[in-house]
Amino acid sequence: MNKNVASFTTPAGENGYEGYSEIDLYGAITPVPPSINPTNITFQLTAGGLMLNWPGDHIGWRLQVQTNDLTQGLGTNWFDVIGSTANNQVVMPMKFTSGGVFYRLTYP
16 A cells, blocks of 8 residues: 555554555545625614625625724734624624724635
8 A cells, every 4th residue: 555645444554553644635626716796795883783794695705803903903813703604694793992893704
């Protein structure tokens, strides 16, 4: 057996353990075409919250957020909004002490 190609259907290796320094994968990559629809996020202020909406054909995309001091501006540390990939709408509580809050919609 070529040790560079893993076979996960055979019994365990020597002494019940076998390690591989490399695992080769074969097959064709299936590219995901970009959406042709705009990814605009619309918003609406509600009682104590901010409602964000995006097109329904973008369900599965990730809404990300970052909060920075108003003097810092846009940074590089983004965090996923929990539950945003299963919906095309979220309501975020408004916290006026948060500084600058930035949102973006990304494809996984």
